[in-house]
Amino acid sequence: MNWKVITTEAVYKKALARAMEIFHAEEGTPEDDELGVLLLLLKDYEDKHILMPQIEVLEVIKDKMQEQGIKNKDLEGIIGSKSHVSSILSGRRDITLKMAQKLRDFFNLPAELFLRAN
Template sequence: MSVLIKKAAEHWEFVSPLLRKPKSEDDYDRLVQALDELLEMTGDDESHPLMSLVDIIGDWIEEWDRVHHPTPKPPGFEVLGYLMREHGLTQSDLPGVGTQSVVSEILSGKRQLNLRQVRWLAEHFKLPVDVFI
């Protein structure tokens, strides 16, 4: 038996709870807590010896979230409103969408974006069209 395996076996009872993919919400919660503690220890030091454990646990948490806690996709008009705020745009700064009143109706949810508008917005913001659909 190699020295590495022997050392791992000696400490396994202490390490094994951290090296198990979550199979329940309780497992997930334990891993989230462990990750928080690890991040407090490692800080921003990418060369810290525990960063590989941070990466492993972080990947498992991300996978669990993707499958069990999916984030709902916001409607196109909410994405548009967010992008306008982020870029400091007004309703009249989007001529490819329409007049100020058309943009206002879209932002309030009274009018849906049509395919032409979606294509223009995707090109304008350099984003995939499905962001606005």
């Protein structure tokens, strides 16, 4: 099939189904070429039409803390004083770049999470 820019959900679903069908195509085959084109077209459609929910960085940090049994005082070495930690976790203060880097490393979180924080 000759694929074109995807503009409707029906064509998107058809393209997605076809991509799944040929997902394991051998490299260098016509199906592999078709898959490459389909993946680009699908990404373009998704970028334009599918909104991803915004992730609240503070909620992620709090969830990670609960998951790992970490208390506020455990973050003092990363964020600063007890009052600093409290201000950050309550949203009264913004996370600085330095804090974001330390939190990213401490919780093993993707850096992109902190780029959307403010």
